[in-house]
Amino acid sequence: MSFPNPAKAVKLVLLGEAAVGKSSLVLRFVSNDFQENKEPTIGAAFLTQKCTIGDKTIKYEIWDTAGQERFASLAPMYYRNAQAALVVYDITKPASFLKARHWVKELHEQASKDITIALVGNKYDLVEDENDGDTLRKVSVEEGQKLAEDEGLLFFETSAKTSYNVNEVFVGIGTKIPESSAPTGVQQAGNEAGRIDLTTGAASTTQQTSGCC
Amino acid sequence: MDEEFDVIVLGTGLTECILSGLLSVEGKKVLHIDKQDFYGGESASLNLSQVYSKFRPSGQKPELAGRDRDWCIDLIPKFLMSNGELTNILVHTDVTRYIEFKQIGGSYVYRNGRIAKVPANEMEAVRSSLMGIFEKRRMKGFLEFIAKYDEDDKSTHQGLDLDNNTMNEVYNYFRLENGTKDFIGHAMALWPNDDYLNEPAKPTYERIILYVQSVAKYGKSPYIYPLYGLGELPQGFARLSAIYGGTYMLGTPIDEILYDEKKNFAGVITKEGKAKAPIVIADPTYFPERVKKTGQKVIRAMCILDHPVANTSDLDSLQLIIPQNQVGRKHDIYVAVVSDVHCVVPKGYYLAIVSTIIETETPHVELEPAFKLLGSRVDTLMGIAELYEPQDDGTSSGIFISKSYDSTSHFESMTDDVKDLYFRVTGKPLVLKKRPSDQEEDDALNGL
Numbered sequence A: 001m002s003f004p005n006p007a008k009a010v011k012l013v014l015l016g017e018a019a020v021g022k023s024s025l026v027l028r029f030v031s032n033d034f035q036e037n038k039e040p041t042i043g044a045a046f047l048t049q050k051c052t053i054g055d056k057t058i059k060y061e062i063w064d065t066a067g068q069e070r071f072a073s074l075a076p077m078y079y080r081n082a083q084a085a086l087v088v089y090d091i092t093k094p095a096s097f098l099k100a101r102h103w104v105k106e107l108h109e110q111a112s113k114d115i116t117i118a119l120v121g122n123k124y125d126l127v128e129d130e131n132d133g134d135t136l137r138k139v140s141v142e143e144g145q146k147l148a149e150d151e152g153l154l155f156f157e158t159s160a161k162t163s164y165n166v167n168e169v170f171v172g173i174g175t176k177i178p179e180s181s182a183p184t185g186v187q188q189a190g191n192e193a194g195r196i197d198l199t200t201g202a203a204s205t206t207q208q209t210s211g212c213c
Numbered sequence B: 001m002d003e004e005f006d007v008i009v010l011g012t013g014l015t016e017c018i019l020s021g022l023l024s025v026e027g028k029k030v031l032h033i034d035k036q037d038f039y040g041g042e043s044a045s046l047n048l049s050q051v052y053s054k055f056r057p058s059g060q061k062p063e064l065a066g067r068d069r070d071w072c073i074d075l076i077p078k079f080l081m082s083n084g085e086l087t088n089i090l091v092h093t094d095v096t097r098y099i100e101f102k103q104i105g106g107s108y109v110y111r112n113g114r115i116a117k118v119p120a121n122e123m124e125a126v127r128s129s130l131m132g133i134f135e136k137r138r139m140k141g142f143l144e145f146i147a148k149y150d151e152d153d154k155s156t157h158q159g160l161d162l163d164n165n166t167m168n169e170v171y172n173y174f175r176l177e178n179g180t181k182d183f184i185g186h187a188m189a190l191w192p193n194d195d196y197l198n199e200p201a202k203p204t205y206e207r208i209i210l211y212v213q214s215v216a217k218y219g220k221s222p223y224i225y226p227l228y229g230l231g232e233l234p235q236g237f238a239r240l241s242a243i244y245g246g247t248y249m250l251g252t253p254i255d256e257i258l259y260d261e262k263k264n265f266a267g268v269i270t271k272e273g274k275a276k277a278p279i280v281i282a283d284p285t286y287f288p289e290r291v292k293k294t295g296q297k298v299i300r301a302m303c304i305l306d307h308p309v310a311n312t313s314d315l316d317s318l319q320l321i322i323p324q325n326q327v328g329r330k331h332d333i334y335v336a337v338v339s340d341v342h343c344v345v346p347k348g349y350y351l352a353i354v355s356t357i358i359e360t361e362t363p364h365v366e367l368e369p370a371f372k373l374l375g376s377r378v379d380t381l382m383g384i385a386e387l388y389e390p391q392d393d394g395t396s397s398g399i400f401i402s403k404s405y406d407s408t409s410h411f412e413s414m415t416d417d418v419k420d421l422y423f424r425v426t427g428k429p430l431v432l433k434k435r436p437s438d439q440e441e442d443d444a445l446n447g448l
Helices: A022-031 A094-110 A141-151 A166-176 A185-189 B014-025 B048-055 B085-093 B122-127 B133-148 B167-173 B178-188 B202-218 B232-243 B368-374 B412-426 B438-446
Strands: A008-016 A046-053 A056-063 A084-090 A116-122 A154-157 A195-197 B007-010 B030-033 B101-103 B107-111 B114-117 B223-226 B247-249 B256-259 B265-270 B273-276 B279-282 B291-305 B318-322 B333-339 B350-357 B379-390 B399-401
Touching (some): A008 A022, A008 A166, A022 A046, A094 A141, B014 B085, B014 B279, B030 B232, B122 B133, B318 B368, B399 B412
Parallel strands (some): A008 A084, B030 B247
Antiparallel strands (some): B318 B333
16 A cells, blocks of 8 residues: 655746736636645635646645736746746737747746746637638747747647646646756755744744645 | 826835735725835845945955855844734734745844853743853842733732833842843843833833743744845735735836825826825835934944854854943944845855944944954945934825834834834724635635
């Protein structure tokens, strides 16, 4: 008899122009019955969801921008110790793809080196019925793929509305995240002793709770 | 943008960010602007190049290890009391979710030319090297009195009246020596000068209780500190505000302040257009004509060290207080030491921030007693800050201005200002309560 591995916590941040469907993608992922061990929401713009891939379980801690991207006012705290990022654009809006390039650049500058980034072209539902006309589509699959290849990103086209490819994004990230990558900033800090949990008032040892970190 | 808001907040210092967060949670529509392109204002933590461009724009920068952002240097050196009001606010707003904290390793005081750990309870007092054997006994008696004192039970008062007796009278009742008074008043009650001696003892009693309870909470010292520096605090509260609908604009100078016909605040114009609101909360730099000098200036010296502070058992962090009397001054000198375990410097470095209220024409010389205790320094960056406070309470103009961050070593006076501003802005006292339920948070997310 074997026990399942403890879930590995992964901080995942969402980036992309307003209204490309960042929150919808997360809601689709979190509220879907993708895994039976689904965890409930613990707070707006800070959702958690477990995801089992083969023999490992990942617990995503998903940080929404909470609108702070609107006037380019995201805090360094947002990128801090993020191990994964979704850079989302709308395949019917070329400007949002330009913005996605900007966010990829920003991540390379601000985030940790081994961050796993997925480039996600959302709103596939708007073009899936168009056969060769593809009138609404303004960003081609090839353009997305090219950017992903140049920058070493995962690439998906999704629809939060129909759920097309949504779980695949999170499974893809979970598969690519380096095994050795630190679960949170704590290990990167190299020293866990003396950390405390203010909510319980307990002088800490090693246990991490989903709520406080 | 041409939008209407309930409140406009100018400056992303900690005071402003806490108020922004509290008001957003209550459902107010908040626009939060900073003229600078980083969070934190005067209470930010800056990376290496930001710090050097601020303090030594044209000068030399020493060879230092690590990437630029491995350095998070606080502009205002303070620690949180683990049982203090800021901790309370963090817990009640759940901002603890975004920030990790560590204990500060120890609390030290300078006496008779050397430094010693501050005893926080009777047990430590007995072992302390700060006192002789008879004085230890008297100190033990004093601490027992403090611990047992119950306002409603006269039998615990030993004939003293804390609302009427001065603190000096209380000390003298226990026949404490001047040096002991020094470390009780300055290293435990954390008074920055000796004015408290001739005032009623109650506030000092309350401060000692706060110190003792804060030590009791986690053990090593009464202080806690956020990983990546104090600049995480304003960011955390800004995030809280944003989650509850607050709009953030950094790097946005105010082009014009708008007033209505009664000369009350009406809004601001920025590069994004006009934003209207009946109320503004701002730090002193946004309304220079509406603030006055307190008369105090603080000197702060950021010292980069490549070794721990001597005689502290190589602690990774500590507070060191040099009481005024010990070095012939009127104001204490504070030293806050943090290191790589707090993710504010690369491994092998220590950051010691020395501060005091200026008393002479050569302020840097005033810090010498602290520099001597720190030993060799890789580099030292100094800045002097004038302290400001608002000229009026803002209720008639709708312009509510915060105070500058003072020279105290903790956040208790800052949270007093937050509560005071909250009362002036809303007309009701700040009551901390638990954040709304998960369901309400779901609704908030759906609204994004």
